Amino acid sequence: MRSASPGSRRTRSTARESEPEVWPKLTGTGAMDPVVASAVDEAWQRGERKVGTDHLLLGLLHDQEVAEFLGVTATQARTALAGLDQAALLQIGLDVRGLELPAAAPLKRRRPSLASNSPTAGFRGVISRAVADNGGRIRGLTPRHLLRSLLTVASSDPAAQVLRQLEIDPSALRARLDEQMA
Numbered sequence: 001m002r003s004a005s006p007g008s009r010r011t012r013s014t015a016r017e018s019e020p021e022v023w024p025k026l027t028g029t030g031a032m033d034p035v036v037a038s039a040v041d042e043a044w045q046r047g048e049r050k051v052g053t054d055h056l057l058l059g060l061l062h063d064q065e066v067a068e069f070l071g072v073t074a075t076q077a078r079t080a081l082a083g084l085d086q087a088a089l090l091q092i093g094l095d096v097r098g099l100e101l102p103a104a105a106p107l108k109r110r111r112p113s114l115a116s117n118s119p120t121a122g123f124r125g126v127i128s129r130a131v132a133d134n135g136g137r138i139r140g141l142t143p144r145h146l147l148r149s150l151l152t153v154a155s156s157d158p159a160a161q162v163l164r165q166l167e168i169d170p171s172a173l174r175a176r177l178d179e180q181m182a
Protein backbone atom coordinates (compact mmCIF):
# COMPACT_ATOMS: atom_id res chain seq x y z
CA MET A 1 0.00 0.00 0.00
CA ARG A 2 1.11 3.54 -0.68
CA SER A 3 1.24 5.87 2.23
CA ALA A 4 -1.50 8.46 2.28
CA SER A 5 -2.02 11.64 4.17
CA PRO A 6 -4.04 11.38 7.40
CA GLY A 7 -7.73 11.11 6.78
CA SER A 8 -7.39 10.18 3.12
CA ARG A 9 -8.26 6.81 1.65
CA ARG A 10 -5.35 4.49 1.10
CA THR A 11 -4.88 3.07 -2.36
CA ARG A 12 -3.18 -0.08 -3.51
CA SER A 13 -0.06 0.49 -5.61
CA THR A 14 0.48 -1.74 -8.63
CA ALA A 15 3.66 -2.69 -10.45
CA ARG A 16 2.34 -0.89 -13.51
CA GLU A 17 2.06 2.39 -11.57
CA SER A 18 5.61 2.11 -10.30
CA GLU A 19 7.26 1.58 -13.74
CA PRO A 20 7.73 4.55 -15.99
CA GLU A 21 5.07 4.36 -18.69
CA VAL A 22 7.03 4.57 -21.92
CA TRP A 23 4.45 2.98 -24.23
CA PRO A 24 2.69 6.23 -25.20
CA LYS A 25 6.04 8.02 -25.51
CA LEU A 26 7.34 5.61 -28.16
CA THR A 27 5.36 7.31 -30.87
CA GLY A 28 7.17 10.14 -32.57
CA THR A 29 10.60 8.73 -31.67
CA GLY A 30 11.93 8.26 -35.17
CA ALA A 31 13.30 4.76 -35.70
CA MET A 32 10.88 3.22 -33.22
CA ASP A 33 7.66 4.41 -34.92
CA PRO A 34 7.64 1.78 -37.69
CA VAL A 35 8.60 -1.05 -35.31
CA VAL A 36 5.89 -0.24 -32.76
CA ALA A 37 3.31 0.41 -35.49
CA SER A 38 4.21 -2.94 -37.11
CA ALA A 39 3.91 -4.73 -33.75
CA VAL A 40 0.45 -3.22 -33.19
CA ASP A 41 -0.52 -4.14 -36.74
CA GLU A 42 0.69 -7.73 -36.29
CA ALA A 43 -1.45 -8.08 -33.14
CA TRP A 44 -4.43 -6.53 -34.94
CA GLN A 45 -4.06 -8.87 -37.92
CA ARG A 46 -4.05 -11.88 -35.58
CA GLY A 47 -7.21 -10.55 -33.91
CA GLU A 48 -5.46 -9.96 -30.59
CA ARG A 49 -6.19 -6.98 -28.35
CA LYS A 50 -2.89 -6.98 -26.49
CA VAL A 51 0.50 -6.38 -28.04
CA GLY A 52 2.99 -8.97 -26.80
CA THR A 53 6.64 -9.80 -27.24
CA ASP A 54 5.76 -12.11 -30.13
CA HIS A 55 4.21 -9.13 -31.94
CA LEU A 56 7.25 -7.03 -31.07
CA LEU A 57 9.49 -9.68 -32.64
CA LEU A 58 7.33 -9.61 -35.78
CA GLY A 59 7.41 -5.80 -35.75
CA LEU A 60 11.20 -5.85 -35.45
CA LEU A 61 11.39 -8.18 -38.46
CA HIS A 62 9.83 -5.44 -40.56
CA ASP A 63 13.14 -3.61 -40.04
CA GLN A 64 15.43 -4.87 -42.82
CA GLU A 65 18.59 -4.59 -40.70
CA VAL A 66 17.07 -6.66 -37.88
CA ALA A 67 15.68 -9.26 -40.30
CA GLU A 68 19.11 -9.65 -41.91
CA PHE A 69 20.80 -9.88 -38.50
CA LEU A 70 18.40 -12.63 -37.37
CA GLY A 71 18.46 -14.34 -40.75
CA VAL A 72 14.67 -14.75 -40.87
CA THR A 73 11.73 -12.93 -42.37
CA ALA A 74 8.48 -11.82 -40.76
CA THR A 75 6.71 -14.46 -42.88
CA GLN A 76 8.91 -17.22 -41.45
CA ALA A 77 8.25 -15.96 -37.92
CA ARG A 78 4.48 -15.82 -38.57
CA THR A 79 4.64 -19.44 -39.81
CA ALA A 80 6.52 -20.46 -36.64
CA LEU A 81 3.93 -18.65 -34.50
CA ALA A 82 1.11 -20.43 -36.35
CA GLY A 83 2.89 -23.74 -35.67
CA LEU A 84 3.04 -22.89 -31.97
CA ASP A 85 -0.67 -22.06 -32.02
CA GLN A 86 -1.41 -25.43 -33.67
CA ALA A 87 0.68 -27.24 -31.06
CA ALA A 88 -1.17 -25.46 -28.25
CA LEU A 89 -4.53 -26.42 -29.75
CA LEU A 90 -3.36 -30.01 -30.14
CA GLN A 91 -2.53 -30.06 -26.41
CA ILE A 92 -6.22 -29.50 -25.65
CA GLY A 93 -7.40 -32.03 -28.21
CA LEU A 94 -8.03 -29.85 -31.25
CA ASP A 95 -6.13 -31.06 -34.29
CA VAL A 96 -6.17 -28.28 -36.88
CA ARG A 97 -3.25 -29.58 -38.94
CA GLY A 98 -4.12 -29.76 -42.60
CA LEU A 99 -7.10 -27.47 -42.12
CA GLU A 100 -7.05 -24.85 -44.82
CA LEU A 101 -7.87 -21.44 -43.52
CA PRO A 102 -9.69 -19.09 -45.88
CA ALA A 103 -7.67 -16.25 -47.34
CA ALA A 104 -7.47 -13.46 -44.82
CA ALA A 105 -10.29 -11.08 -45.55
CA PRO A 106 -9.79 -7.48 -44.56
CA LEU A 107 -10.85 -7.03 -40.98
CA LYS A 108 -14.04 -5.04 -40.66
CA ARG A 109 -13.04 -3.25 -37.49
CA ARG A 110 -11.03 -0.08 -37.52
CA ARG A 111 -7.27 -0.42 -37.11
CA PRO A 112 -6.37 0.58 -33.52
CA SER A 113 -4.16 3.52 -32.71
CA LEU A 114 -0.89 2.98 -30.90
CA ALA A 115 -2.17 4.74 -27.80
CA SER A 116 -5.30 2.58 -27.52
CA ASN A 117 -3.55 -0.80 -27.61
CA SER A 118 -2.62 -2.49 -24.40
CA PRO A 119 0.89 -3.93 -24.20
CA THR A 120 1.47 -7.09 -22.19
CA ALA A 121 3.70 -7.04 -19.12
CA GLY A 122 6.37 -8.83 -21.14
CA PHE A 123 6.27 -6.17 -23.84
CA ARG A 124 6.49 -3.39 -21.24
CA GLY A 125 9.45 -5.19 -19.63
CA VAL A 126 11.32 -5.39 -22.94
CA ILE A 127 10.73 -1.68 -23.56
CA SER A 128 11.78 -0.75 -20.00
CA ARG A 129 15.01 -2.77 -20.26
CA ALA A 130 15.80 -1.23 -23.65
CA VAL A 131 15.25 2.28 -22.27
CA ALA A 132 17.41 1.46 -19.21
CA ASP A 133 20.17 0.13 -21.49
CA ASN A 134 19.95 3.40 -23.42
CA GLY A 135 20.80 5.44 -20.33
CA GLY A 136 17.15 5.84 -19.34
CA ARG A 137 16.34 7.78 -22.51
CA ILE A 138 13.72 7.05 -25.13
CA ARG A 139 15.39 9.45 -27.55
CA GLY A 140 18.01 7.56 -29.53
CA LEU A 141 16.34 4.19 -28.93
CA THR A 142 16.80 1.99 -32.00
CA PRO A 143 15.38 -1.33 -33.15
CA ARG A 144 18.69 -2.91 -32.13
CA HIS A 145 18.15 -1.77 -28.52
CA LEU A 146 14.75 -3.47 -28.54
CA LEU A 147 16.15 -6.61 -30.13
CA ARG A 148 18.93 -6.75 -27.54
CA SER A 149 16.35 -6.50 -24.75
CA LEU A 150 14.02 -8.99 -26.45
CA LEU A 151 16.82 -11.56 -26.59
CA THR A 152 16.85 -11.67 -22.75
CA VAL A 153 13.24 -12.77 -22.19
CA ALA A 154 12.51 -15.96 -20.29
CA SER A 155 12.29 -19.20 -22.25
CA SER A 156 8.54 -19.37 -21.53
CA ASP A 157 7.96 -15.98 -23.20
CA PRO A 158 6.11 -16.07 -26.55
CA ALA A 159 8.98 -14.36 -28.41
CA ALA A 160 11.48 -16.87 -26.99
CA GLN A 161 9.25 -19.72 -28.11
CA VAL A 162 9.09 -18.30 -31.65
CA LEU A 163 12.89 -17.91 -31.69
CA ARG A 164 13.28 -21.52 -30.50
CA GLN A 165 10.86 -22.70 -33.21
CA LEU A 166 13.04 -20.84 -35.75
CA GLU A 167 16.13 -22.55 -34.27
CA ILE A 168 17.66 -19.21 -33.22
CA ASP A 169 19.91 -19.13 -30.15
CA PRO A 170 19.11 -15.86 -28.29
CA SER A 171 22.27 -15.90 -26.14
CA ALA A 172 24.58 -16.31 -29.16
CA LEU A 173 22.75 -13.54 -31.01
CA ARG A 174 22.88 -11.27 -27.97
CA ALA A 175 26.65 -11.77 -27.68
CA ARG A 176 27.04 -10.95 -31.38
CA LEU A 177 24.80 -7.91 -31.02
CA ASP A 178 26.71 -6.71 -27.94
CA GLU A 179 29.94 -6.91 -29.97
CA GLN A 180 28.44 -4.84 -32.76
CA MET A 181 26.92 -2.24 -30.42
CA ALA A 182 30.11 -1.77 -28.37
